[in-house]
Amino acid sequence: MLPQASTLAQDFDQLFSFxxxxxxxxxxxxxxxxxxxxxxxxxxxxxxxKTPFIHGHTVMETTVSVVLFIWVMVIFAWGWIDYKxxxxxxxxxxxxxxxxxxxxxxxxxxxxxxTVNELVVPKGKPINLLMSSQDVIHSFFIPNFRLKNDVLxxxxxxxxxxxTQLGEHQVMCAEFCGTAHSQMLAKVKVVEEKEYETxxxxxxxxxxxxAKEGEKIATVSPVEKGKELFxxxxxxxxxxxTGQKLIGPHLNGIFGQEVTFTDGSxxxxxxxxxxxxxMEPSLKLVQGFNPLMPTFQGTLTDEEVNAVIAYIKSLxx
Numbered sequence: 503m504l505p506q507a508s509t510l511a512q513d514f515d516q517l518f519s520f521x522x523x524x525x526x527x528x529x530x531x532x533x534x535x536x537x538x539x540x541x542x543x544x545x546x547x548x549x550x551x552k553t554p555f556i557h558g559h560t561v562m563e564t565t566v567s568v569v570l571f572i573w574v575m576v577i578f579a580w581g582w583i584d585y586k587x588x589x590x591x592x593x594x595x596x597x598x599x600x601x602x603x604x605x606x607x608x609x610x611x612x613x614x615x616x617t618v619n620e621l622v623v624p625k626g627k628p629i630n631l632l633m634s635s636q637d638v639i640h641s642f643f644i645p646n647f648r649l650k651n652d653v654l655x656x657x658x659x660x661x662x663x664x665x666t667q668l669g670e671h672q673v674m675c676a677e678f679c680g681t682a683h684s685q686m687l688a689k690v691k692v693v694e695e696k697e698y699e700t701x702x703x704x705x706x707x708x709x710x711x712x713a714k715e716g717e718k719i720a721t722v723s724p725v726e727k728g729k730e731l732f733x734x735x736x737x738x739x740x741x742x743x744t745g746q747k748l749i750g751p752h753l754n755g756i757f758g759q760e761v762t763f764t765d766g767s768x769x770x771x772x773x774x775x776x777x778x779x780x781m782e783p784s785l786k787l788v789q790g791f792n793p794l795m796p797t798f799q800g801t802l803t804d805e806e807v808n809a810v811i812a813y814i815k816s817l818x819x
Contacts, residue, residue: 507667507692508647510587515648517580524573588649591662595628599724599808602633602640602653604679605686610808614723615705619688621673623665624698630662632773636804641677644690650676656781658773665692728813731806740795743817750795751788754817762789776811 506512598621599610609617623629633642635655642661643650651661665671673688693701722730732738740750751761757776762768764787769775778785780802783795802810 505646505667505671506648507665507671508644508649509664509666510584511646511648513584513587517577517584520580521577588662591630591660592628592664595630595662596623597630597632598623599812600631600633600642600653601804601808602635602637602642602675602679602686604637605675605682607642607673607686607688610724610805611702612723612725612812613702613706614727615702620691621688622691622693622698622701624695625665625668625692627695627698628662628664630660632808633659633661634804634808638679639677640675640679640686643674643676644671645674646671647690652677656777658777665690668692668694724809724812725816727806728809728811728816731802731810732813735798735801737810750791753814756817757815763787764789773811773815776814777807780807780810 503515506515597612600621601608601610607619607621609621631642633651633653634657635653637655639655640653641650642653644663646667647663647665649661649663651659653659669692671690671692673690675683675686679686732743740748742748742752743754745752745754756771758771760768760770761775769786775786779795780798782799783797784793787793798807
């Protein structure tokens with residue numbers, strides 16, 4: 503067995519073991535029953551020209567059906583409980599942006615630090631990966647953590663974990679994405695929290711433009727970069743960050759809140775909604791506002807979109 507290197511790994515392994523061993527026992531039972539019936543009721547032991555009439559056994563048939571139904575429902579309920587754990591991202595999780603590209607993984611931390619094919623995280627701290635693809639569908643898979651999720655172009659997916667074992671853990675792309683798919687590898691390096699803080703502080707004291715191998719140096723955090731883009735792209739002309747109503751809705755404190763559209767439908771403002779609002783602003787119109795916002799499709803890179811969203815998420819009421 504692979505190491506159980508995350509808080510969720512043991513839960514998933516228990517469900518896997520339950521399915522495997524119950525399936526194995528069922529398989530052995532069916533094979534043995536088949537052999538017994540072959541030996542006991544072989545046609546050579548009876549009149550070869552007369553097929554015996556077989557009566558049904560209602561109690562046995564009903565019992566088998568009920569037992570199989572209960573077995574399947576237990577697996578379903580168990581899987582649903584574990585699946586909800588994947589969806590329930592802890593509120594204190596450290597958020598890291600992940601961009602999948604043919605054929606590498608790029609990671610961006612909240613202080614602006616970027617790494618390529620190496621994700622450094624502290625042990626015992628919940629980590630939430632906000633993932634998107636720059637080109638085609640990828641899939642971020644960490645076998646030692648028993649976690650995997652697709653990484654899609656044009657939208658965000660999330661994957662969270664809490665690492666429990668120090669050291670390096672392999673990351674693979676589990677969705678065929680081109681000729682170098684098998685080489686799209688990365689490492690999750692789990693370190694003690696103090697070592698992680700030292701690692702970040704050492705980078706923050708470096709001079710801009712000085713980079714170690716496998717890293718890209720950014721001089722500002724995603725929030726700061728997003729604020730700069732918010733101004734330079736003219737967003738401030740239509741959207742207030744202080745609660746004032748302008749041509750467009752104000753943006754302070756909107757993340758995670760419900761919004762009502764002109765057709766009466768409602769939706770929670772999450773990262774995918776914010777991204778869609780930038781790329782296709784007329785697709786969902788906020789109640790009380792006109793379709794005047796231009797699209798930023800083709801004018802913002804994935805990194806810039808991440809930065810703008812990070813800035814909007816940082817705005818508080």
